[in-house]
Amino acid sequence: MSVLVVGSIALDTVKTPFEEHADLLGGSASYAAIGASFFSPVNLVGVVGTDFPAQHVEFFRSRQIDLAGLQTAEGKTFRWSGEYMLDMNVRETRSVELNVFEHFTPALPDGYRETPCVLLANIGPNLQNHVLDQMTRPKFIVADTMDLWINIARPDLLRLLPRVDLLILNDSEARLLTQQTSLIKAGAAIRALGPKYVVIKKGEHGALLFGQDQFFSCGAYPLEDIHDPTGAGDTFAGGLAGWLGAQDGPVTFDLLRHAVVFGSVLASYNVEAFSLERMRTLTMQDVDTRYADFRLMQQFELID
Ligand code: AMP
Numbered sequence: 640m641s642v643l644v645v646g647s648i649a650l651d652t653v654k655t656p657f658e659e660h661a662d663l664l665g666g667s668a669s670y671a672a673i674g675a676s677f678f679s680p681v682n683l684v685g686v687v688g689t690d691f692p693a694q695h696v697e698f699f700r701s702r703q704i705d706l707a708g709l710q711t712a713e714g715k716t717f718r719w720s721g722e723y724m725l726d727m728n729v730r731e732t733r734s735v736e737l738n739v740f741e742h743f744t745p746a747l748p749d750g751y752r753e754t755p756c757v758l759l760a761n762i763g764p765n766l767q768n769h770v771l772d773q774m775t776r777p778k779f780i781v782a783d784t785m786d787l788w789i790n791i792a793r794p795d796l797l798r799l800l801p802r803v804d805l806l807i808l809n810d811s812e813a814r815l816l817t818q819q820t821s822l823i824k825a826g827a828a829i830r831a832l833g834p835k836y837v838v839i840k841k842g843e844h845g846a847l848l849f850g851q852d853q854f855f856s857c858g859a860y861p862l863e864d865i866h867d868p869t870g871a872g873d874t875f876a877g878g879l880a881g882w883l884g885a886q887d888g889p890v891t892f893d894l895l896r897h898a899v900v901f902g903s904v905l906a907s908y909n910v911e912a913f914s915l916e917r918m919r920t921l922t923m924q925d926v927d928t929r930y931a932d933f934r935l936m937q938q939f940e941l942i943d
Pocket residue numbers: 646647649650651664665666667718719761762763787868869870871872873
């Protein structure tokens with residue numbers, strides 16, 4: 640089963656206390672699509688400018704990502720720059736240049752409208768709604784969001800939530816959205832806004848999955864060296880949605896537990912190098928090895 644991924648495609652400049660790199664492949668859709676491509680064919684919807692390097696397009700193509708939904712617009716690609724502190728959970732956005740993203744309207748090629756699994760990676764909730772308007776009811780819809788949209792586009796986000804099956808957001812965003820201190824209360828409060836399931840990410844401390852009267856806490860892989868945390872959340876969402884897309888039958892809480900672990904596996908690899916570099920060499924054998932490590936760490940039985 641294919642997964643439709645829509646979001647930003649960017650050229651990023653990233654500074655950590657130890658290194659700085661400019662003009663890297665980035666954007667929520669880039670990370671999510673590459674993450675999902677480990678498990679499912681991907682239909683990518685996004686926009687780039689005429690300055691977007693051909694080698695990045697080739698990278699998507701080499702991962703069997705369908706690019707019929709990738710628009711090239713006159714102008715420059717979306718650019719984002721961020722700086723991490725010594726505590727890499729803390730990041731400051733240094734600059735954002737919307738460029739061609741400013742007038743982006745996601746248009747779905749006809750062949751994409753019936754994609755069974757949808758991942759609305761981080762973009763404005765008005766655009767996420769617009770994508771769903773163009774789709775025949777998919778089997779499962781996952782959405783990601785960020786603090787910016789909770790602050791400036793709350794009505795659009797509240798309109799989106801009843802339309803999605805799973806919302807993914809991080810702990811501070813969950814608190815911002817619900818005004819709850821407790822993440823357990825926040826998870827329940829978000830479910831009351833519409834999504835059947837909610838994942839709250841806690842950076843290097845793992846992720847929480849909420850369903851109706853069901854709860855799963857997934858630890859994070861204990862990495863010694865994190866080189867670039869950018870896109871960890873998007874890679875997590877991509878791995879999760881891609882793995883779900885590859886499963887038959889209805890999406891159950893138990894399947895979602897597995898999907899959360901696979902999302903965590905991919906995210907843990909992605910932060911080992913800048914941009915998407917680690918994804919270029921990652922093999923399915925690596926994924927399976929770390930999945931087995933996660934099972935041991937969690938000390939729970941995953942039904943295969
Ligand atoms: P994350 O580390 O998960 O927050 O994702 C970082 C990625 O999100 C970077 O590659 C950025 O290019 C992209 N990004 C940053 N701000 C935005 C935004 N407002 N809308 C869409 N994507 C963004």
